[in-house]
Amino acid sequence: MKFQKQAKIILNNCLNVNKKDRVLIVTDKKRREIGEAIKKEAEKITNIVDLILIPIPEVSGTEPSKQVAKQMLDYSIVIAPTTMSITHTNASINAAKKGAKVATLPGINEKIMKQSMLADYNKIEEFTKKVYSKVKSAKNISIQTPSGTVLVFSVKGRKWSLDTGKIRGVGNLPGGEVFIAPLEGTTNGRMVIDQFKNDKEVFAQKRTVITIKNGNAVNVSDKKCKIAKLFNKIKNGTNIAEFGIGTNYKAKLIGNILQDEKAVGTCHIAFGSNFSMGGKIKTDMHIDTILRSPTIVIDGKVIIKKGKLV
16 A cells, blocks of 8 residues: 555654554645554554544644544544644644643645655664753854845744654644744844745745744745745744754755755744744744755854765
8 A cells, every 4th residue: 555654654653652642644635644543553453543634824823623623632643644734723732731742743745755755763763862961051043044144133041943753732744843032133144045845835936035033024025925925925824933953864955945944954944833833923824934054053053064964
């Protein structure tokens, strides 16, 4: 069966599903094949496995319907291979608060299933913890990239999250990143886009410049690009929501945010909602842009130089 090996990794290695678990697959028409593959393998472990289809919203971070959010509360395992992300939503957070493990796979496709989803998650966990040891006490962070990005921000008092692929609470699959919500109002500088797309959906072309002031995007050099339109349309969409560092050695840059943000040698900045990771902003948008070969300085000390851990 297609994706059988990957489904087993998701259920056994990442979620540790057992016969007592109640499993819910939340998917949509574009990702149904993957959802059905996971469902079939889950049925070999437990008798309670359900699959529901949800509409595809305009942007990632949009809340699912109240009915779906309520259904998610009735299961101990929620797996969401969807086109748009429900990671940073109340629905996922509330399910996790009730005790569920929630694995979100936004934008998952066949290429990702055959690449980073087949990683050794023990190896990823080890490297993720190594990166975390370098950043855990951070207060002030600066980022520079060869393409011209220069950003500074504070994370003082904020808590880092480790996405090792071994799900506790809410987590992404494929896993592989450490991330944090910068303090609102502290990010300043400019971002020169290396890659800001998700499959066929292009948010901004390469070399587009986004000016950041006091924690928000205040100018986009290309006024007609999709991210500029979303900034104008969605309240608090301009907020600098997340800073993350990729730690999945199997992840290659393919133009899909789910995998690209996990790639070793990259970092990412997200716009919009950050309440799910300890921030103060809740909005119906959370979109990441990838920065290649960054040099990252923590409190005056270089910890990553041109994408490589020092």
